[in-house]
Amino acid sequence: MNDRPSEIVKFDNVGLRYGTDPEVLSDLSFTLYPGSFYFLTGASGAGKTSLLKLLYLAQRPSRGAIRMFGKDMITLPRERLPDFRRRLGVVFQNFRLVQHLSAFDNVALPLRLAGTSETKVIKAVSDMLEWVGLSHRAQAIPATMSGGEQQRVAIARAVIARPQMLIADEPTGNVDPDMALKLLRLFEALNNRVGTTVVVATHDVHLLKKVPDSLIMRLNKGRLSDPTGALKFPPRPENKQKGGL
Numbered sequence: 001m002n003d004r005p006s007e008i009v010k011f012d013n014v015g016l017r018y019g020t021d022p023e024v025l026s027d028l029s030f031t032l033y034p035g036s037f038y039f040l041t042g043a044s045g046a047g048k049t050s051l052l053k054l055l056y057l058a059q060r061p062s063r064g065a066i067r068m069f070g071k072d073m074i075t076l077p078r079e080r081l082p083d084f085r086r087r088l089g090v091v092f093q094n095f096r097l098v099q100h101l102s103a104f105d106n107v108a109l110p111l112r113l114a115g116t117s118e119t120k121v122i123k124a125v126s127d128m129l130e131w132v133g134l135s136h137r138a139q140a141i142p143a144t145m146s147g148g149e150q151q152r153v154a155i156a157r158a159v160i161a162r163p164q165m166l167i168a169d170e171p172t173g174n175v176d177p178d179m180a181l182k183l184l185r186l187f188e189a190l191n192n193r194v195g196t197t198v199v200v201a202t203h204d205v206h207l208l209k210k211v212p213d214s215l216i217m218r219l220n221k222g223r224l225s226d227p228t229g230a231l232k233f234p235p236r237p238e239n240k241q242k243g244g245l
Contacts (some may be wrong), residue, residue: 007067008032008165008197009055014064016050023062025222032165032199037191038207039208040201048201049093049169051219055199056090056167057081068163087112089163089196090170095154097142103153104129104138110161128156129156131186133179147174153182159190165197172204183223184210 009032016025025047032038040048053059054066057073066073070082076084089110097106108125129135133150142150151174158166166187170240172180188211190196200207208216218225 006033008034008069010067011054012065014054014061014066016047016054016059017062022041023222025054025061025113027129028064028224030217030224030226034164034197035191035195037188037198037211038200038217039214040199041203041205041208042216044203045200046219047222048219050222052169052199052201056088057085057166083214085165089158089161089166091151091155091158091166091168093169093173095142095150097150097153097157097241101143101146102139102141103134103145103149106142106153107156109157114161124160125156128160132156132183132225148176148179151175152179152183155186159186162190162194163196165199168198168200170202171200172202172207180204180207181210187211 009030011028011030014028015023017023021118040051042048050059054061057068060074069087071084073084098109101109104125106119107128111124112120117187126135126138129138132155134149134156137145137149140149142153145153151171155168155171158168168187168245171187172183175183184200184207187198187200191198191211202208208214
């Protein structure tokens with residue numbers, strides 16, 4: 001029996017302000033469904049990063065209700081948050097790599113924390129580093145890597161455990177166009193073949209047409225518009241494939 005929730009995320013009249021400043025996000029009401037691919041776009045300062053912080057549970061809203069994986073996130077005790085964060089893969093703008101670990105060990109971290117056997121870790125991480133073009137940099141530490149290389153390590157780490165939801169903040173901003181497309185195809189494969197819900201925040205309008213069945217959520221001054229019906233309709237499951245990455 002499929003016990004996945006019918007919705008991954010549900011926002012109801014959510015607002016966010018920092019301190020006593022005006023709201024940076026206002027009246028957000030939307031639903032994200034399992035197996036959907038969303039682009040979150042908008043001008044600089046529109047609130048994309050603030051919305052992503054709510055999605056990956058780094059920030060609580062100032063008002064409104066948020067449900068994730070069928071649970072109320074507002075009333076959830078803080079000690080239970082790590083259990084829910086393990087269902088998420090996050091690609092941060094500033095990478096957040098562990099500086100004393102090699103590229104290999106950074107990517108392996110989610111699998112090792114989950115108790116995966118080292119034999120499986122070695123195979124999975126080696127395959128992932130090959131996919132993102134970093135096999136030759138497996139033992140390099142972040143300080144010796146370029147921004148684009150660090151970005152690819154961060155992405156590999158975020159997807160290695162096949163999360164239920166992947167949240168990526170400008171994931172292609174530090175790589176060339178060819179690698180950007182390849183990384184986008186990795187997200188698409190995770191979405192199509194594993195069923196991961198993907199949310200990619202980007203200012204690059206050229207990316208928006210690269211994923212055929214993607215939905216677009218556009219932020220403007222802290223409010224959402226909905227040019228593709230992303231906030232109203234679930235994905236069409238018949239479009240999804242099965243199989244491994």
